[in-house]
Amino acid sequence: MYRFRRVLLTLSLALIPAFAGSAFAQSAAAPSPMLAPEASEPIQKLNAIMEQLQAKASSGEATSAEDFAPEVAALEELLASYEGQVDEDIARIAMTVAMVKAQLGADLDTVVAQLESVTTTYPGTQAAAMAGQMLQRAAAAQAKEAAAAKLVGSPAPEIDxxxxxxxxxxxxxxxxxxxxxxxxxxxxxxxxxxxxxxxxxxxxxxxxxxxxxxxxxxxxxxxxxxxxxxxxxxxxxxxxxxxxxxxxxxxxxxxxxxxxxxxxxxxxxxxxxxxxxxxxxxxxxxxxxxxxxxxxxxxxxxxxxxxxxxxxxxxxxxx
CATH class of the missing domain: 3.40.30.10 (Glutaredoxin)
Structure with missing residues (x-):
């Protein structure tokens, strides 16, 4: 289970710059194209929340997941405000919610449910494809982790x-x-x-x-x-x-x-x-x-x- 979470976390750190202005992973020297004036209204609102989140993270004042609760709530409210709308931008918001939660240590079932929701609610989008990728890779890692756990106490497999x-x-x-x-x-x-x-x-x-x-x-x-x-x-x-x-x-x-x-x-x-x-x-x-x-x-x-x-x-x- 630990390795399953670690894979999700690693992937979220790698992918989040593609979906938001900058959570914890993107430097100020490489601003996201999402910050461009032509960004849609949903993405502009997303970027505004993510900028607040990054500023709080960079300040050093936030030391726990609870400290980011207002920003997470704002992301969820933003997603809820577009309920029923299915397009790349809204899917991007949904994926960002999942990745931020993964980085902040949310319950694993919560993160997996969020990713599964992205794949089913926004089929055909880039976000859905990436959510599916994360779930597949993490599931494969979980299967190997389970096999490794069974290995302890058993005869060592031969290596030639x-x-x-x-x-x-x-x-x-x-x-x-x-x-x-x-x-x-x-x-x-x-x-x-x-x-x-x-x-x-x-x-x-x-x-x-x-x-x-x-x-x-x-x-x-x-x-x-x-x-x-x-x-x-x-x-x-x-x-x-x-x-x-x-x-x-x-x-x-x-x-x-x-x-x-x-x-x-x-x-x-x-x-x-x-x-x-x-x-x-x-x-x-x-x-x-x-x-x-x-x-x-x-x-x-x-x-x-x-x-x-x-x-x-x-x-x-x-x-």
């Missing part, structure tokens, strides 16, 4: 490795008997790269312990981070593998890196975004999934140490 820095490592089950920390990542993923110091710290903490940190990626057709522009490796897996050695050296990677036969956005592990970390017990069961590698070090080690203790394996002493 086509290339590895660990000699002889060809599949995930080869590591059975150890605690395995999987970090799904790619060279183009900024948050993945920024979390490398935390992954290195975790690797160093468990040096000499039955804990294996494994960075899982898959063929992407390009390698980022070695030159000012990405290096094209489409159709040349051997070249991409070779460049990974250069990437590992350039980024001081100290943990195992593998290319998986499966996509890095691995459905079996509910990977809808990267980085995505999972922790597997020595018996091959998944104990945690959907973690971020940059989460606090103490939280990660507490999870791993608990598993080591459960299986009677040595736990590193604190320095």
């Amino acid at each position: 490795f086509t290339w590895s820095t660990h000699d002889g490592l060809t599949k995930l089950s080869d590591l059975k008997g150890k605690v395995v920390v999987l970090d799904f990542w790619a060279t183009w993923c900024g948050p993945c790269i920024r979390s490398f110091p935390q992954v290195a710290e975790l690797t160093a903490h468990y040096a000499g312990s039955p804990v294996e940190v494994v960075g899982v990626t898959s063929l992407q057709g390009k390698v980022h981070g070695l030159q000012p522009t990405p290096i094209d490796t489409a159709g040349d897996p051997e070249r991409e593998h070779e460049l990974m050695n250069d990437f590992i050296a350039a980024k001081d990677i100290t943990w195992t890196i593998v290319f998986s036969e499966q996509e890095v956005f691995n459905d079996d592990y509910g990977v809808t975004g990267i980085p995505h970390m999972a922790i597997i017990a020595p018996d091959g069961t998944v104990r945690h999934s959907g973690l971020h590698p940059a989460m606090p070090h103490d939280e990660k080690t507490a999870m791993i140490d608990a598993i080591l203790e459960e299986f009677g394996l040595p736990v590193p002493t604190s320095e």
